[in-house]
Amino acid sequence: xxxxxxxxxxxxxxxxxxxxxYYLYLWYVSSKPWRLKTKEFFPSVTIIISAxxxxxxxxxxxxxxxxxxxxxxxxxIILVDDGSTDATIQQTLTFSHQYxxxxxxxxxxxxxxxxxxxxxxxxxxxxxxxxxxxxxxxFWSPDILKKALPFLSDPSVGAINGRQMLLNPRxxxxxxxxxxxxxxxxxxxxxxxxxxxxxxxxxxxxxxxxKEFLSQFNPENDDSGTALxxxxxxxxxxxxxxxxxxxxxxxxxxxxxxxxxxRASQLVGIYVRVLKLLLKGRLLxxxxxxxxxxxxxxISPTIFVALGFVLGLFxxxxxxxxxxxxxxxxxxxxLMPKFRLFLVEAIQDYCILLLALFNxxxxxxxxxxxxxxxxxxxxxxxxxxxxxxx
Numbered sequence: 001x002x003x004x005x006x007x008x009x010x011x012x013x014x015x016x017x018x019x020x021x022y023y024l025y026l027w028y029v030s031s032k033p034w035r036l037k038t039k040e041f042f043p044s045v046t047i048i049i050s051a052x053x054x055x056x057x058x059x060x061x062x063x064x065x066x067x068x069x070x071x072x073x074x075x076x077i078i079l080v081d082d083g084s085t086d087a088t089i090q091q092t093l094t095f096s097h098q099y100x101x102x103x104x105x106x107x108x109x110x111x112x113x114x115x116x117x118x119x120x121x122x123x124x125x126x127x128x129x130x131x132x133x134x135x136x137x138x139f140w141s142p143d144i145l146k147k148a149l150p151f152l153s154d155p156s157v158g159a160i161n162g163r164q165m166l167l168n169p170r171x172x173x174x175x176x177x178x179x180x181x182x183x184x185x186x187x188x189x190x191x192x193x194x195x196x197x198x199x200x201x202x203x204x205x206x207x208x209x210x211k212e213f214l215s216q217f218n219p220e221n222d223d224s225g226t227a228l229x230x231x232x233x234x235x236x237x238x239x240x241x242x243x244x245x246x247x248x249x250x251x252x253x254x255x256x257x258x259x260x261x262x263r264a265s266q267l268v269g270i271y272v273r274v275l276k277l278l279l280k281g282r283l284l285x286x287x288x289x290x291x292x293x294x295x296x297x298x299i300s301p302t303i304f305v306a307l308g309f310v311l312g313l314f315x316x317x318x319x320x321x322x323x324x325x326x327x328x329x330x331x332x333x334x335l336m337p338k339f340r341l342f343l344v345e346a347i348q349d350y351c352i353l354l355l356a357l358f359n360x361x362x363x364x365x366x367x368x369x370x371x372x373x374x375x376x377x378x379x380x381x382x383x384x385x386x387x388x389x390x
Contacts, residue, residue, distance in 0.1 A: 004314050011307040015300060022292045026192030034195060041153040044074040045145070045208070046126035047134060050118035052082040054136040055091050057379050061136050062095045063390050066102055070145040077104045080122040083112030115204070119217040129211045133223075134245070137379065138205040139167075139389045141244040148208060148243035158213035158235025159227060161190075161199070162206030162243030167383055174256060177345040178249045184342070186239065194238035197286045200227040200270065202237065205245035210235070221270045228270060231285050232277070246387060248378055257352060264349075264356035271297040272360065301354040 193199035218225030277283035
């Protein structure tokens with residue numbers, strides 16, 4: 001077993017050394033000022049919402065949009081019903097009759113297209129040069145457009161993405177671990193990449209695009225795939241911390257893992273595409289962003305498994321060290337709750353990422369986007385009022 005120690009040292013150095021060095025670099029970059037030329041910007045906008053079986057949330061979603069502090073005559077809202085079999089359309093019509101001041105269009109032909117297909121259908125009906133996308137179960141802060149849109153006034157910026165927030169961040173261990181992940185991802189990774197050039201880690205809560213760079217929403221990789229498409233057209237895609245948007249995470253671990261697996265499968269596909277573009281010399285995303293992300297999403301999951309295997313061999317051969325390490329580990333977890341939350345989320349995310357990578361190699365498609373009924377039932381008027389969202 002003499003070979004275990006050098007292998008363990010090598011894997012530990014590569015895995016932790018790379019992540020720590022990259023995150024420290026991004027933390028440093030994220031503290032730097034923006035290199036953008038922004039100004040007050042109040043364009044007319046088209047807001048597209050794709051909805052599939054959202055009868056429990058769609059009225060509240062539209063009510064939230066009606067409270068956004070932005071000239072209503074400059075807002076066009078297009079709701080694309082993606083083959084709903086519930087009362088989504090009826091709820092939307094009810095809202096439209098009660099709030100006729102909103103310019104709301106409903107598009108429905110009964111077909112199930114999936115998110116990207118529904119958004120592309122909505123795009124064909126849009127009348128404005130700024131296209132904004134929002135999921136049907138997410139809610140915006142009232143000042144989101146006034147704070148976010150000025151970033152699109154810079155000629156180099158083609159798309160922006162908002163700050164994902166939780167409506168119930170401290171309620172359960174599930175939400176606490178998710179909040180820890182979001183704080184780390186947004187405050188360091190996405191902001192640092194954006195200030196360097198671009199982040200392609202987009203989500204569907206709030207994304208705004210210049211129509212000149214948006215020929216279609218990427219049918220394979222949704223939000224992040226669309227961001228990469230825009231970067232490949234020569235524009236920047238950035239994260240705007242001031243643009244706060246809220247959602248409820250899945251109410252069960254099963255729902256959370258299912259959601260994260262779909263997201264991980266999308267990201268694996270995206271970074272395989274990034275790698276191919278890089279090898280062909282056609283990638284416009286800076287290498288100082290692309291190469292670390294390729295390592296994180298495509299290489300580090302296998303190192304993570306190898307590290308766990310070698311670590312197991314090491315402790316089997318050194319049971320006294322295993323006992324000592326266990327005591328120290330439990331002690332740290334007890335004294336450092338934030339470390340405990342981060343560790344739970346990190347281990348879970350790497351296991352999910354490894355499964356997504358395995359599925360990609362086997363040619364399995366990513367899970368289909370589905371409405372998570374468990375979390376929808378927890379969204380109510382009182383919760384949104386307490387957050388000042390309606």
